[in-house]
Amino acid sequence: MSNDYSIETFDLCKYYGELKAVDKLSLKIKKGEIFGLLGPNGAGKTTAISMLCTILPPTSGKATVNGFDVAREPAQVRKSIGIVFQAPSVDDLLTGRENLRMHTLLFKMPREIRRQRIEEVLKLVDLEKRADDLIRTYSGGMRRRLELARGMMHSPTVLFLDEPTLGLDPQTREHMWKYIQTLAKREKMTVMLTTHYMEEAELLCDRIGIIDVGKIIALDTPEALKAQLGGDNITLRAKNPNMAALRKIDCVKAVHRKGDQLQIVLKSGECNLKKILLKAGDVKNVELKPTTLNDVFLHYTGKEIREESGEGGFWQRVMGERSK
Amino acid sequence: MSELEGIYAVCLRELKVYMREKERVVSSLISPILWLVAFGTGLGSVVSIEGVNYQTYIYPGVLVMSVLFSSLFYGVYVIWDRKLDFLKEVLVAPLSRVSIFIGKVLGGCTTVAIQSAALLVIGYFIGLALPLETFLWVLLLLFVLSVALVSLGLAIGANMKSPEGFMLVANFVIWPLFFFSGALYPLDSLPAWLAGVTNVNPVTYGVDAVRGAVIGVQHFPLMVDIGVMLLLSLFVIVVGTWSFRRMHD
Numbered sequence: 041m042s043n044d045y046s047i048e049t050f051d052l053c054k055y056y057g058e059l060k061a062v063d064k065l066s067l068k069i070k071k072g073e074i075f076g077l078l079g080p081n082g083a084g085k086t087t088a089i090s091m092l093c094t095i096l097p098p099t100s101g102k103a104t105v106n107g108f109d110v111a112r113e114p115a116q117v118r119k120s121i122g123i124v125f126q127a128p129s130v131d132d133l134l135t136g137r138e139n140l141r142m143h144t145l146l147f148k149m150p151r152e153i154r155r156q157r158i159e160e161v162l163k164l165v166d167l168e169k170r171a172d173d174l175i176r177t178y179s180g181g182m183r184r185r186l187e188l189a190r191g192m193m194h195s196p197t198v199l200f201l202d203e204p205t206l207g208l209d210p211q212t213r214e215h216m217w218k219y220i221q222t223l224a225k226r227e228k229m230t231v232m233l234t235t236h237y238m239e240e241a242e243l244l245c246d247r248i249g250i251i252d253v254g255k256i257i258a259l260d261t262p263e264a265l266k267a268q269l270g271g272d273n274i275t276l277r278a279k280n281p282n283m284a285a286l287r288k289i290d291c292v293k294a295v296h297r298k299g300d301q302l303q304i305v306l307k308s309g310e311c312n313l314k315k316i317l318l319k320a321g322d323v324k325n326v327e328l329k330p331t332t333l334n335d336v337f338l339h340y341t342g343k344e345i346r347e348e349s350g351e352g353g354f355w356q357r358v359m360g361e362r363s364k
Numbered sequence: 365m366s367e368l369e370g371i372y373a374v375c376l377r378e379l380k381v382y383m384r385e386k387e388r389v390v391s392s393l394i395s396p397i398l399w400l401v402a403f404g405t406g407l408g409s410v411v412s413i414e415g416v417n418y419q420t421y422i423y424p425g426v427l428v429m430s431v432l433f434s435s436l437f438y439g440v441y442v443i444w445d446r447k448l449d450f451l452k453e454v455l456v457a458p459l460s461r462v463s464i465f466i467g468k469v470l471g472g473c474t475t476v477a478i479q480s481a482a483l484l485v486i487g488y489f490i491g492l493a494l495p496l497e498t499f500l501w502v503l504l505l506l507f508v509l510s511v512a513l514v515s516l517g518l519a520i521g522a523n524m525k526s527p528e529g530f531m532l533v534a535n536f537v538i539w540p541l542f543f544f545s546g547a548l549y550p551l552d553s554l555p556a557w558l559a560g561v562t563n564v565n566p567v568t569y570g571v572d573a574v575r576g577a578v579i580g581v582q583h584f585p586l587m588v589d590i591g592v593m594l595l596l597s598l599f600v601i602v603v604g605t606w607s608f609r610r611m612h613d
Contacts, residue, residue, distance in 0.1 A: 093456060118458040129449040133381045145373035146457035148366035174384075190453075 043107070046071050046198050046230035047092060052101035054087050054254075061087040063254035064101065069232060069247075071197075074224055076245035077234040078333065080343075084254040085234035086126055089202050092232070093123050106197055119147070122191035122229075126202040128183050130175050136162070136186050137171040140193060147194040161189040164226075165219060181212035188219060192227055199224070201233035205240060213237075217244055238333045250337055257340040266331040269293070269339055271308040273329050278302050279322040286319045296338065300324075305335065370459040371467040378471025382478075392479050393486070396430040400490060413550055414581045423492050424574040425547025427506060430483055431476055432567060435510045436538055438472040439517025440530045446611075447527075465518065465608040469601070472514035473507060480506045494578065502577050508593050509570040515600040522607035541567045551583045566596045 047069040054062040062084040069075045077085045090096040092105055094114035102109065108116040130139050137158060144154040162168045165185040175183060184204065191199055204220065205213040221244065224231045235241050241248050242262045249259040258265055270293045277300050286295050286304065291311035296303040304316060317323055337343075382388060404419030404426070411418040445451040454464055484499055494502065517534070524530045544558070545567040554562065562568045573589035576582030582589075 095452075095456060115458050118456055123456055125449055125452055127449040129452045131377065131381070131450050133384045134377065138380065142373045142377055143453070143457075145369045146454060146459055148370065148458060 047105050049103040052103050053099045055099045060254045071230055073246045074231040074244055076241040076248045077251050078241040078248050079251035083251045086202055089200050120197055122196035122199045124187045124191045124201045130186055132176045135172050135174055143190050143193045149194050165189045181208055198230045252341050265336045269331045271306040274304040276302050276326045277324040278320040281321040282319045289315050367463050371463045374467025375471040382475040392434050396426050396483055399426045416579050424578045425571050428571045429542055431506050431510050434476050435513030436517040436534050438514055439521030440527050442521035443527050443530055461608045462605050465605050469514050473510045476510040477507050498577055505573050512597040512600050515604040519604040519607045522611040545571050547571050
């Protein structure tokens with residue numbers, strides 16, 4: 041039954057001429073779930089979310105949010121969802137409270153509950169004291185928190201977060217995670233977020249869809265995704281390794297090579313490291329680490345998700361647009 | 365009705381942003397004052413038209429000019445807001461595009477009216493005092509004109525992608541509208557080609573109505589002036605609404 045799912049997509053596509061930004065995306069996201077779309081920049085995450093939020097019309101395929109068709113019933117979809125955009129979208133020249141008040145009016149919230157709800161969400165994100173200051177004076181983390189507060193202002197059942205911690209420092213990012221987790225639980229919301237941060241996806245999400253060039257390439261719980269890859273990972277630097285021999289070793293599942301760097305994925309269970317080192321040639325550094333989502337991504341695409349971002353920063357965006 | 369509250373929210377936001385950007389308020393007053401004080405006084409020392417001093421004669425034209433510039437350039441904020449994503453929040457709200465457009469128009473017209481009122485008050489200090497009824501009547505005429513011009517600015521803004529592009533187009537629209545409007549000269553004894561151009565320029569009728577109110581000299585009947593402004597408003601509002609409907613972020 042569609043009632044069990046907050047979001048369903050069927051072969052959802054968005055093409056820009058030849059470019060397939062999102063290609064046949066089929067997803068089912070359960071009620072109350074925190075679902076993450078993980079992928080590198082340009083993978084199609086924002087495009088996918090924009091279609092679900094009815095900002096972008098799909099090229100083909102179908103999607104429903106809370107049972108409403110995004111193409112045919114955009115108004116109902118919009119009323120039932122909250123969105124935190126990738127780029128900051130709170131008004132600089134308004135105060136925190138004014139931004140929230142504007143949201144109550146735009147989303148046609150009943151007059152009686154407006155004031156109370158504003159106080160409530162301000163408290164949830166710990167911004168009561170700064171509520172009457174202009175957003176201009178807020179830090180990046182505070183802006184983000186206000187946007188989170190605004191996103192859930194009208195008590196949506198589904199909350200979309202597009203790169204919620206992009207550009208925040210590590211500490212602030214951890215704070216954001218706590219807020220997201222607590223709020224999702226408290227407000228009983230289904231959350232769909234996009235990110236290119238591994239830890240973020242791993243920590244927050246019940247299930248993760250790994251997306252690359254518009255396609256979902258793996259979809260499961262973080263644990264299951266990692267388990268698919270088997271055991272630990274050995275990264276080493278070696279000159280002239282014997283690739284063929286390495287691949288033949290019993291406990292080796294896969295070997296990837298990038299310059300003089302080798303990544304060897306082991307199968308679960310025991311493994312004799314000596315055998316590997318013997319075949320690896322002139323070994324310099326050896327590092328042993330448990331499987332991460334990055335390895336999962338690497339396994340499916342043969343490339344790493346690079347954490348440094350070329351898009352999305354507020355000023356990069358402004359300057360980038362200007363130089364276009 | 366909740367749609368009305370949405371319009372109010374959009375409009376209120378524009379007003380607040382305007383009042384908080386002091387540079388915007390001040391800069392919008394500078395060039396009209398320069399026109400009046402420098403140009404008006406300078407040329408006024410040797411020229412008088414229709415029996416009034418030249419500075420007084422161009423006062424209505426300068427008022428209209430200030431409305432023309434501020435109204436059209438107001439459209440550029442739609443592009444910035446879209447670029448900086450401030451508009452996204454409004455665009456995803458369950459509010460119709462028509463309401464968003466109307467809210468923006470009302471917000472823009474109110475800011476322009478505030479500016480016109482400021483100019484009218486400044487007029488008192490440079491010898492261009494108006495009786496209260498005239499003051500209010502002129503303010504109303506300028507407001508009607510601003511509805512058309514703000515809508516035009518927004519329509520251009522909704523169709524342009526970059527502020528630079530907007531500036532190009534806006535300048536291309538503004539200067540002819542200004543120079544061919546009779547803001548700086550009387551329409552009575554123009555060569556045929558110039559008369560033809562001024563007659564099709566809708567801003568001409570705005571200048572004419574305001575001049576009629578301020579110095580009692582009018583080229584067209586008042587009803588024609590007001591009729592043209594209202595028709596133009598209606599037309600541009602339709603175009604603007606349509607532009608907002610098909611506007612993506």
